[in-house]
Amino acid sequence: MTHLPTDVRAAIRFFAFYLANDTLDVDLLDGIDYRDRVFRFGSDLEMAFAIFTNVLEVDEEGRTLNDGEAQYRVAQWIRMRCDPDYTAEPPFEAWETELHGP
Template sequence: MEHLSADLRASLRLFAFYLANGTIDVELLDEVDYRSTVFHSGSSLEQVFAIYGNVLRVDVDAMVLNDGDAQYRVAQWIRACCDPSYRVEPPFEAWETELHFEGRALPPPESVRDALGRARTTSSATRATTSPNYVATHPHPGRNRAAPFTDDALPLA
């Protein structure tokens, strides 16, 4: 069995880095400290990684095609959990939020279903334009990045 490509490993690593650092999609989540919500229970963190993995696409060479889109969908789910007035557009489709175990899709836990119910029935809020100073020193990969990650592009953790 092959290992994951360096590009895919970099995407996973940076996703975890931005998530733990509180900088997933800083425009959508500006001034929202979501970490206590996401890290409060394993179910929330599990759902975050499920959405990221379900939305993430790779090409035939295992190069990541839509890291920014996958992170944005996660940010929308997080925002809906932290801000009940936030409306997700477009609403999540079932395949985006499926949890998988041994190749089978499982229904999400009840606490996650409640958040998903809010996220699926809502429309987008106005995006904030200010970002923390962190972005200046650690650029976010951005939506639909075209170039693959290289080792010299990775921030030091």
């Protein structure tokens, strides 16, 4: 059995840290207290991780290529959930918000 590459595990760990500590893309989410919403409703937290892992790209050596972009897409989705006047650019594609698993 193989494990996720160290770089991928680190990217997920930092994403979880930023999300939980209200430091996920501080410019885009400035003044928006999203934590209550994201952590109160399991489906919002589930979607945040789905978007992050769907957008995250990894090279052949297991190094992450765009963890900042993956975090930004999650921040855009959170902003849309908290601010009905906000529109993500570019709009989310179906593959970005796809939930995998049983």
